Amino acid sequence: MNLQLTPFDRAHELVVLPGDLVALMAAVAGRQAASPTAQAQARWTAAADPLLFRPLHGAFNGPMAAVTLRWRQT
Template identity: 45%
Template sequence: MDLSFARLDRDVAVTALPTELAVLLVGVAARQAASPTAAAQARLSGTAPEAELLAPPHGAFHRAVSLALRRWPQE
């Protein structure tokens, strides 16, 4: 099975967007990224860097369970 990317045909013409349309799309994307909904979503997602998720400072992936397991032999 060949999983490589398909080659572009050399005889295919490249189509460019009209300048006015490209500017319009950039403006729409900028306004959408600056919207209150986008700002709220950015605050909700990714509060901790991925490195901290894989190696938290307290050393346990689930701190409450870790503390319960530490207390278990003592009970």
């Protein structure tokens, strides 16, 4: 589960939202960031080795990735 925010994309136009909706979204984002799950994930991400849970073969599903590569090469 990735709880990090996505980066800002300059290729898309900005949209003006109503003030009430903006306040609601900010409140929801604040509550979500303050949740115990988000706090635990932030502590774990900061303390953990980034390679700890990386698959050895570099894919989430190694056998399916191999099949896909073989299919693309034919």
